[in-house]
Each structure stands twice: as C-alpha cells, then as structure tokens.
Amino acid sequence: MTQSVSPARRSNFLTDIIDADLAAGRHTKVVTRFPPEPNGYLHIGHSKSILLNFGLAEQYHGVCHLRMDDTNPVAEDIDYVRSIQHDVEWLGGKWDGEVRFASDYFPRMYELAERLVQEGKAYVDSQDVEEMRKNRGDFGRHGVNSQYRERSIAENLDLLRRMKAGEFADGSHVLRAKIDMTHPNILMRDPLIYRIRHAHHHRSGDTWCIYPMYDYAHPLEDAIEGITHSICTLEFETNRELYDWFLDQTGPWQTRPRQYEFARLALGYTVMSKRKLLQLVQDKRVSGWDDPRMPTVAGMRRRGVTPEALRDFADRIGVAKNNSLVDIGKLEFSIRQDLEKQCPRALAVLKPLTVTLTNWPDDMVQQLDLPWWPNDQSKGTRKVPFSKHLYIDRDDFSADPPADWRRLAVGREVRLQGAYFVRCDGVERNPQGEVTGLRCSVDLHSRGGEAQDGRQPAATLHWVDARHSLAAEVRLYDRLFSVELPDGEGDFLQHLNSDSLQLVQARIEPALAEGPERVQFVRVGYFFRDAKDSQPGAPVWNQTISLKDSWTKTAQPARGAKAKAAAPATQPAAPATDWAALVAGNPILQALQTRYNLEVSALGRLAHDPARLAFFAAAVEVASDGPLTLRLVQNDLAGALAGAAISSLPFDAKAFGRVVADIAAGKLSPGSAKQLLPAWVKRGGDADSLVAELGLGAGVQGDALSEALANVLHAHAAEVARYRQGEIKLLAVLLGILMRQAKGCDPQAARSALLAQLQS
RNA sequence: UGGGGGAUCGUCUAAUGGCAGGACCGCAGACUCUGAAUCUGCUUAUCUAGGUUCGAAUCCUAGUCCCCCAGCCA
Numbered sequence: 001m002t003q004s005v006s007p008a009r010r011s012n013f014l015t016d017i018i019d020a021d022l023a024a025g026r027h028t029k030v031v032t033r034f035p036p037e038p039n040g041y042l043h044i045g046h047s048k049s050i051l052l053n054f055g056l057a058e059q060y061h062g063v064c065h066l067r068m069d070d071t072n073p074v075a076e077d078i079d080y081v082r083s084i085q086h087d088v089e090w091l092g093g094k095w096d097g098e099v100r101f102a103s104d105y106f107p108r109m110y111e112l113a114e115r116l117v118q119e120g121k122a123y124v125d126s127q128d129v130e131e132m133r134k135n136r137g138d139f140g141r142h143g144v145n146s147q148y149r150e151r152s153i154a155e156n157l158d159l160l161r162r163m164k165a166g167e168f169a170d171g172s173h174v175l176r177a178k179i180d181m182t183h184p185n186i187l188m189r190d191p192l193i194y195r196i197r198h199a200h201h202h203r204s205g206d207t208w209c210i211y212p213m214y215d216y217a218h219p220l221e222d223a224i225e226g227i228t229h230s231i232c233t234l235e236f237e238t239n240r241e242l243y244d245w246f247l248d249q250t251g252p253w254q255t256r257p258r259q260y261e262f263a264r265l266a267l268g269y270t271v272m273s274k275r276k277l278l279q280l281v282q283d284k285r286v287s288g289w290d291d292p293r294m295p296t297v298a299g300m301r302r303r304g305v306t307p308e309a310l311r312d313f314a315d316r317i318g319v320a321k322n323n324s325l326v327d328i329g330k331l332e333f334s335i336r337q338d339l340e341k342q343c344p345r346a347l348a349v350l351k352p353l354t355v356t357l358t359n360w361p362d363d364m365v366q367q368l369d370l371p372w373w374p375n376d377q378s379k380g381t382r383k384v385p386f387s388k389h390l391y392i393d394r395d396d397f398s399a400d401p402p403a404d405w406r407r408l409a410v411g412r413e414v415r416l417q418g419a420y421f422v423r424c425d426g427v428e429r430n431p432q433g434e435v436t437g438l439r440c441s442v443d444l445h446s447r448g449g450e451a452q453d454g455r456q457p458a459a460t461l462h463w464v465d466a467r468h469s470l471a472a473e474v475r476l477y478d479r480l481f482s483v484e485l486p487d488g489e490g491d492f493l494q495h496l497n498s499d500s501l502q503l504v505q506a507r508i509e510p511a512l513a514e515g516p517e518r519v520q521f522v523r524v525g526y527f528f529r530d531a532k533d534s535q536p537g538a539p540v541w542n543q544t545i546s547l548k549d550s551w552t553k554t555a556q557p558a559r560g561a562k563a564k565a566a567a568p569a570t571q572p573a574a575p576a577t578d579w580a581a582l583v584a585g586n587p588i589l590q591a592l593q594t595r596y597n598l599e600v601s602a603l604g605r606l607a608h609d610p611a612r613l614a615f616f617a618a619a620v621e622v623a624s625d626g627p628l629t630l631r632l633v634q635n636d637l638a639g640a641l642a643g644a645a646i647s648s649l650p651f652d653a654k655a656f657g658r659v660v661a662d663i664a665a666g667k668l669s670p671g672s673a674k675q676l677l678p679a680w681v682k683r684g685g686d687a688d689s690l691v692a693e694l695g696l697g698a699g700v701q702g703d704a705l706s707e708a709l710a711n712v713l714h715a716h717a718a719e720v721a722r723y724r725q726g727e728i729k730l731l732a733v734l735l736g737i738l739m740r741q742a743k744g745c746d747p748q749a750a751r752s753a754l755l756a757q758l759q760s
Numbered sequence: 761u762g763g764g765g766g767a768u769c770g771u772c773u774a775a776u777g778g779c780a781g782g783a784c785c786g787c788a789g790a791c792u793c794u795g796a797a798u799c800u801g802c803u804u805a806u807c808u809a810g811g812u813u814c815g816a817a818u819c820c821u822a823g824u825c826c827c828c829c830a831g832c833c834a
Contacts, residue, residue: 011774037834072833129832138830140761174832184763186830195832214834238764238829261765263827268771274834316783318773320766323827327771330784340797374793406795415793449793460793523794551795602811605821631820635812639819670813674777719779729779732815736778739814747814754814 010059012319014052014260018060018229027228027255030062034088034095035069035102035221038080038202040274041289041296042087044310044331045265051314052262053231054093063096065225070103071217073201081202083289087297091307102221103204109212109220110164112250113175113193117156121249122193123149124159125176132174135181136189143181143189163196166209170196177216179245187242191215219243220250222257230257233264234321262319268328269479270295271486285496286480290532292542293480293500303477304518304528304544309338328479335545339518339526344372347384347417347462348508348521348541350474352391354437354466357422359444360388365468366447370418372516382511386419389466391507392438393524396461399427399435406458408438415460417522421446462522469507472539474527476502476546512539523547579604592617596626602634611646615653622657625664632660632673640677650684659687672696672744695743708742709753723758731758 021027032053036046057064066088070076085099116122125148127135137143151159163173175194183189193216198209212220222230230243240259247256266272271280272295280286280294289296292303300310313334317326347370365387373379392408401409408414413423421443428437445452449460478500486495512519517529525546533540579600583589586607593603606613612633620629637656641649649656659676662668668676668691680690713720716734723730731754738750 016776035834039834069834075833132832133830136830138761139763141830142762143830171832186763188763189830192832197832211832213832218834234765235828236834241764263766316772318783320773322766322772324772327784330772333784336796345794375797404795417793457793459795462794520794520796523796525796547794547796549795602821631812635820638821639812642819674813674819722779727779732778734778735814739778751814 010055010315010319013321014056014229014231014262014319015059017260018056021228022060029228030057030060031065031096031226031228031255032057032062032231033065033067033222033225033227034093035067035218036084037069037072037075038077038084039072039075040080040278041083041298043272043274043277043294043296044267044300045272045295046087047091047297047310048265048314048317048319049231049233050088050091050093051311052319054095055314056229056231057096062228064093065097065100065227066093066095067100067102067221067225069214069218069221070101070201070203071212071214073197073199073211076202078202083298087301090301091297091310100225101203102217103201105217105221105224106204106208106212108224109217110210112220113212113216114157114160116177116193116249117160117175118153119249120153120178122156122175122177123151124156124163124173125149125190126173129171136186137181139186143186145181146176146190149178149190160194163194163210164208166198168196170198172196175210177245177249185238185241187215187238188245191242215239215242216246219246219257219259222259223247223250223253223255226255227257228255230259232259232261234261234323235264237261261321263321263324265317266323266325267295267331268325268484269481269486270328271481271492273487276487276492279493280480283493285493292475293477295480302528302530302532303542304339304526305335306338306342308342309335312338325485332545336526336548339520339544343518343520343526344379344516345374345522346372346509346512346515346519347464348472348474348506348512348524348527349391349393349462349464349469350476350504350506350521350524351394352464352466352507353394353397353435355390355392355422355440355463356437357388357390357442358425358439359441362388364388365465368419368448374418382509382515384418384509384511385465385468387465387467390416390463391466391469392416392461392463396459397424397435397438407461408459413443413457415446415449415457416463417460418449419447419463420444420449421451421457462524464507464509466507468510470510470513470539472506472508472512472541473533474504474506474541474543475530476504476543478502506541508539508541518544520547582607588613588617592620592626596620596629598626598630602627602630605634609646615646615649615656618653619657619660622654623660623664625660628664629657629660632656632663636674636677637681640681649681651680651687655687668696669744669746671739671747701745701749705742705745705750705753708745709738709750709757712738712741713757720758731755734758 018030034050034053036042054064068081113122125146127146135144135146159173160175162168173196174192176190176192179188179190181189192213194210194212196209197211200206201208243259247253271277277294281289286294290298290302292299313331316330316334365385367383368386369381370384371377371381396407398405398409408424410424410427413421415421422440424438424440426439427435430436443451479497480500481495482497483495486492520526526544527541528544530540530542582604583593583600589603589607592598593600606616616630616633620626623629663670663673675694676691676696679694680687712734716737719730719734735751735754738754739745742750
C-alpha cells in the first residue's frame with residue numbers, strides 16, 4: 001500500500017501531449033483526476049484508468065485528485081464511496097489532499113447556471129420527456145426549437161430559482177443550454193444542464209432538489225480543481241465539444257482543462273459494465289462484488305492478485321486510442337510472474353490418493369526440514385511430517401500410462417519432493433475397479449530426495465502425510481464466462497461458465513495452519529487464504545491462478561489460434577472517376593489543362609475544392625511550371641497545412657508561385673521545398689529569408705558533396721560494412737544522413753555518388 | 761442517413777519521411793528435486809488502390825472495414 005503507482009518512465013500519446021504542453025509553457029504543473037461515480041465497485045478497467053491518472057501525475061511530479069462524481073443521487077451510495085477509496089488506496093493511488101466530491105461544488109455550479117441564464121445562454125424548458133426526445137431530432141434529422149426557447153431572461157431566472165426552491169415536481173422543467181437545435185452533434189442540440197430530482201443525496205442531504213447533468217458538471221469540476229489534463233474514455237469523444245463549450249461560456253478559468261480520450265480496457269471472457277456486474281451480484285450468480293471470479297478490484301484482491309500484478313499488466317497493455325480486446329492470457333501472465341517471485345512454496349494435495357509405504361515402520365514419523373523457497377534455502381524452512389501413510393495427487397498416478405508419462409505407475413519410481421524415492425509395487429481397487437490406493441516401497445537411503453547411487457527419477461511429486469496433514473477447502477476458479485465476448489449477442493448470462501467455481505476438499509501440510517497467506521502449492525498453482533470464509537480449523541484457500549501447464553495442454557487445442565477471417569486479397573478497386581470528362585465539363589479546369597498540359601486525374605481533384613483551385617491558378621501564373629505547381633499544391637502544401645484551410649495561409653499564392661519557380665529553375669531542391677513548407681506555413685514571412693535561415697538554398701554539390709560523403713562514410717563505417725554484406729536497406733539510412741549534412745543537395749546526385757562509393 | 765474516432769505480427773503496443781522494434785501467445789532446444797520458473801533460438805504484421813519522394817506505416821487522393829453518439833445516466 002505504500003508502493004508508488006509506477007516510477008518507470010512511460011510513453012504514450014498522452015505523455016506526448018503533456019510534453020508539448022510543458023514545453024510550450026501552457027502548464028507548469030500537471031494535475032489529473034480520477035472521477036468515479038459512487039454507484040458501483042471499481043473493476044480492472046478502472047484500475048487501468050487509476051494507474052494512468054495517478055501514474056501520469058507522478059511521472060510529471062504533479063498531483064492527481066480523487067473525486068467522487070456524485071451528481072445523481074438516485075444511483076449513488078456512501079458504501080460505494082468507501083469501497084472506491086479503499087480500492088484506489090490498495091492500488092497505490094495517492095491522491096492530493098482530501099477525497100473531493102462534485103456535490104461540494106453544487107453552489108458554484110448553480111451560480112454559473114444563473115450567469116448563463118442572465119447572459120441569455122440558457123433557458124428553462126417545460127416540454128415533457130417525450131416531446132423533448134422527439135424535438136431533438138436524430139442522426140438524419142435536425143432538431144426543432146422548443147416552444148419555451150424564447151422565454152425572457154427574467155422569466156427563466158424566476159423559473160430556475162423556483163426549480164431550485166423545490167416548487168416544481170420532478171420532470172416538470174429542466175434548464176437547457178441555448179446552443180443550436182440543428183447542430184450535427186446531437187449533444188450540442190440544447191443539452192440539459194439541470195434536472196429536478198427530489199431525492200436525498202448521500203452527502204448534500206436534502207439541500208438540493210435540482211442536480212446538474214454530467215456534461216455541465218464535469219468540465220466545471222475539472223476547472224474548479226485546476227485540472228490540466230482531463231483523461232476519460234473514448235465514448236466521451238463526442239462530449240468534448242460540449243465540454244469545451246461550457247468552459248468557454250463560464251470562464252475565464254485560471255487553468256483551462258482539456259479533455260483527452262483513451263481506449264478503455266476490454267478483456268476477454270468477462271464483462272466490464274457496472275450494470276452487468278451489478279446484475280451478477282443481485283441475481284446471486286456470484287457471492288458478491290468481491291467474489292474472486294469478479295473482475296472487480298475487490299474480487300481480484302480476495303482471489304490473491306496483487307497491486308503489483310495489476311500495475312505490471314497496465315504497463316504491458318499500454319495506452320492508446322485503438323478499440324482493443326486484451327487477451328486474458330496477458331493478465332494471467334502478469335499475475336503468475338508476480339506471484340512466482342513473491343510466494344513461498346508449500347505442499348497440498350487437491351485430489352488425495354492414498355499411498356502406503358510397505359517397508360516403512362508402522363509408527364515412525366519423521367519431521368523433515370523443507371525450505372519455503374527451494375531455490376533459496378536461506379529464506380527459512382518448516383517442518384513437514386512424513387510417515388507410512390501419505391497422499392499424492394490422483395493425477396500423478398496412471399494405471400495405464402501413456403508413452404510420455406513421467407509420473408508414477410506400477411513398477412516406476414518417483415521422488416516425493418524433499419523426502420524419499422518411492423516405487424509403486426501395486427494398486428488397490430474397489431469393487432468398481434477404481435484405484436483406491438497405492439502400495440509403494442521407499443528407498444530408505446534417499447532421505448532428502450537424493451539417492452545414494454545418484455540415480456534420477458523422471459518426476460518429482462508433491463505429497464502430504466495422511467494423518468498429520470490438515471483438511472482444507474480449496475476453491476478453484478475458472479473464467480466466469482465460457483465465450484470470449486459475452487457481451488456479444490443475446491443475454492450475457494447465457495454465456496456464464498457453469499464450472500467457474502470448483503470446491504475441493506484438499507489436504508494441506510500442517511505448517512499452513514499459521515504460515516504465509518499467499519503461497520504456491522507446488523506443482524499446482526498460487527493460492528491465497530480466504531480471510532472472509534476461513535474458520536479456525538477449517539481453512540479456505542482460493543486459487544489465484546494455476547501454474548502454467550505445458551504437459552496436459554498438448555492434448556487440448558491450442559488457445560488463441562483463431563483463424564484469420566478469410567478476406568479477399570485485394571479490395572475491389574474504387575469505382576473509377578472519369579477525370580477527363582470532369583475536366584472537360586469544367587471551363588476553368590479545361591483552360592488550365594490546355595495551357596499547362598496537366599494530368600487530368602491530378603487536376604480533376606481540384607474540382608471539389610474551389611479555394612485550392614483558385615490558389616493553384618494564381619500560383620501557376622507566377623511559376624509557369626504547371627505539373628510541378630500542381631504536385632506541390634496537392635501534396636506538400638496540403639501536408640504542411642495538416643487539415644487547415646488554405647485561406648489560413650500566412651502567404652499568398654503569388655509568393656508560393658515564386659518558390660515553385662525557384663524549384664523549377666533548380667535554385668531550390670524539391671527536398672528543400674519539403675522542409676521549407678511546414679516552417680513557412682507556421683511562421684509566414686518571406687520565403688527567401690526562411691530558405692537562407694534554414695540553410696536550404698545553398699545546394700551542396702561538387703567537391704563539397706564529395707567531402708560530405710567521405711565524412712559520412714567514415715563516421716558510419718558499421719553501416720557501410722552492413723550494406724556491403726548485403727543489407728541494401730542501409731542505403732536509405734546512409735543517404736538520409738548524407739542529405740542532412742549536405743543540405744539542399746540534389747538527391748539524385750547524392751544517391752549516385754553514394755552508390756558509387758559503396759560499390760567501389 | 762449526420763457527427764466524432766480508429767485501422768501495424770494471432771493479441772497488446774512502439775517507430776513523429778531513413779534499419780518495422782518490444783511484450784504476450786505459439787514452436788524448438790537447454791536446464792531443472794515443480795512437465796513451473798530460468799536461459800537460448802525461431803515463426804508471424806503496416807486495411808486496399810493510386811500518387812508525391814532518392815526513400816512512405818508515416819505526407820496527399822479515393823475507397824474499405826470497425827467503434828462511439830439520438831438518457832431528465834455517467
């Protein structure tokens with residue numbers, strides 16, 4: 001609980017953004033937040049978000065707030081607040097200051113709502129739910145204005161105050177932002193700000209009977225707290241426009257938060273929505289929120305998963321914007337790796353099979369000293385009793401062993417870990433013919449597990465003493481659902497794995513009565529003592545995860561070997577546009593085509609973009625070289641614009657045309673032009689001086705080029721050698737280095753000079 | 761149908777015009793008092809089609825596929 005979230009430097013698209021913000025001086029300190037709604041338990045998807053937000057804050061020496069987003073009193077509960085706090089803490093999240101509550105900001109939010117009304121940016125609507133839905137329109141249809149949209153400011157203010165005073169029934173009025181009912185983003189069609197709810201709030205009590213909506217409350221909460229980077233999941237991308245709108249209308253804010261979205265965690269063979277998890281709990285499909293099969297933080301904790309494992313998992317899956325489904329095997333790997341390092345080893349037999357040592361004295365009991373850590377004897381030992389009657393696991397004996405069987409069978413010898421070599425001489429069977437016990441002889445000179453003649457058995461088995469071992473309930477868990485995507489079609493409950501819990505009456509070594517709570521049962525798996533259900537004398541152990549098993553698995557079909565969907569090798573080509581006809585049908589294009597001898601397909605594309613066409617026409621007037629101008633406008637300039645409108649350019653078409661003319665005349669290489677354009681677009685000004693400043697115009701050639709080439713070859717001898725050994729891709733690398741040194745050189749000349757040197 | 765996002769090994773994720781890298785999974789071998797762990801090696805990817813460039817996963821154009829949005833939930 002004292003560990004930090006992650007000291008390791010991590011890099012993803014969010015750190016790129018933060019780096020840029022810090023570098024540009026937009027922020028001097030990073031403030032993030034984790035804002036759960038207290039209406040359910042946290043799950044592993046939240047843990048990704050927690051680790052991200054707290055991790056980012058720590059990485060940048062900033063802070064992270066824990067804030068309960070409690071704006072809807074009907075769903076929320078104080079018990080959830082407690083569990084969330086506990087889980088975040090357990091994961092290692094150290095929040096700045098006290099836990100915060102959105103409800104503490106209700107007064108401020110209300111003030112700002114009155115301000116919006118005063119400024120004519122919000123109004124009280126009195127349509128009912130049905131009407132409002134109908135008038136909102138849909139994806140293909142604009143919304144229409146409410147008949148109440150033009151109420152006077154005075155009336156709106158009066159109504160809002162009476163809403164707040166509790167004069168109206170739930171649902172009779174709402175406060176809405178006055179934006180645009182025809183906005184293509186439906187969220188912007190006069191979104192709701194406040195709704196009436198005569199409900200008791202777990203924190204503010206009965207003070208309020210109007211409660212703010214998420215889209216209004218959340219940006220304000222962030223701004224009030226001075227959050228710099230408000231990180232949420234992808235489904236809120238559409239909400240960002242509204243987030244910005246509310247902040248812009250309620251500002252100015254000292255720190256202006258920005259919202260960024262990442263892909264939430266989706267895991268195979270489980271469900272992640274709070275609604276579905278709640279249903280599993282309410283329908284008693286599981287024992288509770290902390291059932292060890294649940295993907296909740298509480299469930300995983302009870303199962304024996306550690307925060308370190310979850311942190312490792314989060315680091316491995318990374319943070320990005322792709323919709324992804326993470327293989328559950330990845331989580332299992334992180335759990336195993338973590339437990340492998342931190343679990344002492346103990347002996348437990350899950351499916352006991354009696355072994356009688358025929359040549360062992362009836363009453364002799366030996367107390368063997370076995371190390372908790374077989375690979376590190378210095379970490380202590382415990383006493384393990386050994387006598388005439390033992391248990392081994394049923395799965396470790398075969399009456400009819402397959403060819404590659406290495407364990408016990410009649411006539412074969414194995415080692416009992418840390419104890420003796422035993423040989424199976426015979427089996428006892430019940431009337432049904434089932435094996436009920438084994439008769440074995442022990443090599444009395446192999447105490448400690450080493451035979452005097454140095455022979456090595458094919459296998460080492462785990463075991464416990466029959467009389468001196470303890471009975472224990474062991475709970476084995478499998479994935480909760482039998483299909484990878486239970487959310488898919490139909491009711492997710494029908495995909496529940498009926499064998500997800502298996503109760504086993506096991507025998508465990510006596511030292512476990514008091515020993516460590518988290519152990520590896522040798523050759524079985526990692527187990528965690530269940531603190532809730534264990535009773536004195538009746539211990540319960542939860543299987544956190546089994547050991548990897550590369551032996552029994554060979555008999556089963558390989559996991560994760562999904563056949564790639566058979567897709568056609570190539571997509572059908574897009575319907576071809578008849579560019580020639582398009583150009584012929586447009587007098588302006590036709591004239592340009594004739595005058596400058598342009599490719600119709602390249603020219604035709606300008607038909608869709610009049611601003612670009614006008615720019616081109618003006619530029620080519622100056623540059624004369626039509627094809628070159630067109631290429632530069634269509635590719636390089638468009639790239640430098642990065643989606644911005646051509647009208648936002650800080651230079652005009654004529655200036656651009658002069659640069660093109662320089663390129664055509666050989667005064668500037670195309671490569672240099674490519675470097676020039678982004679800088680020019682960004683800074684504007686005079687192209688010639690920018691060329692000089694960037695050192696692009698010089699055009700290194702002749703002796704200077706040869707000299708640069710010699711330097712490069714000398715400084716990168718290793719790459720040269722690799723090229724000569726056949727790694728021809730190194731040509732591009734070396735050429736790149738050369739081109740950066742010999743600024744403005746002709747690429748063709750540089751390439752052939754380099755090639756000549758490399759091949760000599 | 762409108763808007764907003766996303767496409768890189770089987771899976772997750774890097775590469776910010778210059779050697780497609782890492783991890784999981786899988787396969788093979790070594791080692792082993794856990795058929796575990798550990799160690800070594802190997803297989804496998806830029807959605808499609810054009811274009812620009814000496815050089816494209818990356819820039820341009822057109823397409824294809826996937827996800828999200830029409831709660832007085834968050």
